[in-house]
Amino acid sequence: MTGKAYLVGVGMTKFEKPETREWQYWDMAKAAGTKALADAGIGYEAVEQVPVGYCHQASTAGQRAVYELGLTGVPVYNVNNNCATGATALMMARQFVAAGINDCVLALGFEKMKRGALGAGADSGDFHASPVARHYGVMAAGHGFAKTPPTAQIFGNAAREHMARYGTTEEQLAAVGAKNHRHSAHNPYAQFRDVYSVAEILESRTVHRPLTKLQSSPTSDGAAAAVVASERFVRAHGLADRAVEIAAQAMVTDTEESFAAGSCIDVVGKPMSRAAARQVYAASGLGIEDVDVIELHDCFSVNELLTYEALGMCADGESGKLVADGATTYGGRWVVNPSGGLISKGHPLGATGLAQAAELVWQLRGTAGERQVAGARVGLAHNIGLGGAAVVTLLRI
Template sequence: MKSYIVGVGMTKFEKPESRDWQYWDMAKEAGEAALADAGVAYEDVQQVPVGYCFQASTAGQRAVYELGLTGVPVYNVNNNCATGSSALMLARQFVESGVNDCVLALGFEKMQRGALGGGADGGDFKTSPVARHYGIMAARHGFEMSPPTAQIFGDAAREHMEKYGTTPAQLAAVGAKNHRHSVNNPYAQFQDAYTVDEVLAAKTIHQPLTKLQCSPTSDGAAAAVVVSERFVEERGLGDKAVEITAQAMTTDTEESFASGSCIDVVGQPMSREAARQVYAASGLGPEDLDVIELHDCFSINELLTYEALGLCAPGESGKLVESGATTYGGRWVVNPSGGLISKGHPLGATGIAQAAELTWQLRGTAGARQVEGARVGLAHNIGLGGAAVVTLLRRP
């Protein structure tokens, strides 16, 4: 059976504490927007997977009670930074299995200011679910006082530079591109453009990554209405429908840890395998993609993901971004929303916000950031510790 996204909505992503609201307020705003976009009522929704990382158990119920008290099942989902796409994947599975005709996927996060810790709870590394990952990093690079997530991705960047000759300017080109894209996104946390030189000159967070190459902490929510083909036909929603053509989630395998490389520890093998599964299931490949929203939590992860998705050969990603192939006028437009670096990164909302952006792009309603003629889009969302979700969307 097929599944379709027929409605999406999101709040503006904002710096934590910049607005006086609770997580249920942002969830209501995004959820109501998605339902209105689809033209369906909350009473039509049969199940609700809700993604978040920083609130207590059953916060999903508290959030969706603002949309209605219909008694439908609500699932609380936490998969670190891949939480939003994990909730979306559950929604798709409910629909494609024939269990439901209409499911709402919702993701939100209300975060604290400052750098993100080593896991969603920023707890003790000895008992952290990502202790093994950071142990690999420490064995090769040591452990410093800079934010741990910046360390592990910064160390991956240094390895990439040493192995392939990637330059600081190529890493900075990712940040410059995504900040430039966000200028046209009213939902983005930041809407300022920077040159490569300005990105390089920003405060260093962990060598070689500067502040303008790192995603911020953010508040925000996003939602998507996922429905069956029957629901699309019965409700006359064909003009809004975007097909979820293929989707895959992978987790860490031995390859993530065997090499002792931070490139593998931060998830490139997971991403590569998830992309392989999606291409195999859809019969499409990198050459068929028009627009991509990928997980640029740090600039290096965008480069690693180019390689994992097959946009270029290993080690060629720095040259690819530098060539202009991943922006307007190039082969693909990657992160037209501004990506995590500039749009923002409220963990539970990120994956669904990627799907929202692609839905607007494939409908041709993305305004000033529209990718001309976009028909096929790919979303990539990854969580350390680990999960990688790749979703291929197509306009019927």
């Protein structure tokens, strides 16, 4: 794929606590899609294909959602890659454009969820049939299996391993939550906009030690969308002033490294994230030193620390110090999760990766308002799902 691909329109709904509003998934999808098309200044009739990401709705829910935008007969693809679903839909759209198959593709993601913690992915009730049974088996072999929510367990146990191996502290983990809650105060799309101190983060309800509620992402309802266009389409429609180039993008799934050491740090995706980042740096000719702003997958505070290391922002074991020293907030080396991240902005699974892209587009255009990162020209998005898939996207203007 040698053609360039650009983000020319983005949109999202406010992320909300499930059951807050009386609307269906197609209502939120229509709202996000309409905003993205309006941002691009085009009508739905210009769209040639639509990959649609979601995890909790039935098959062909993508069509049900997209039909609210128009009945043009274009192909609609239903995408499910756990928490990496939104970025996977975006990657499909980019591939269609970069390969020269299409000039304009709409990537859409949404989720209408239930209140309460996510399960282990074994909806049938048969844990051994779960697509993540192997991942949880690694955890159980090293840490046992507790009665706490399984997703919190596996990340909580990754945090315990990091603390034991590198001396990372609970205060450093909580600093991630405090930072991201502070950032979300300026984001009108965020599910939560309250600011908390490190002490308040630590004092909130324990989910699975050492992780507390205020350093864990909530279940959420919401949608996000992005219009991906070719260079030819950008020129023909006069969109150069709003176009953000997708400089490189990579997806990596689990390898032997994920399971070989029996480590929760590996099984929750650090090796995948590192490999995807390296591919993106090689393809773009850019490195982490060129990046100004980052939206990464902080489903739990520990995953933000693991991702710092995977992206090459610091050496293994130094991520706790990085956040504690203020290197990942305004005034530091990078601004990470200016949106508030998953912890505070919310985490409607199918929409998350596309919401990250929307935030970065606003940042690179210089239209992010009070949360604007000064002089941002290169942005990186990281979206990961157990089972597993890690997607890293590098954007530039």
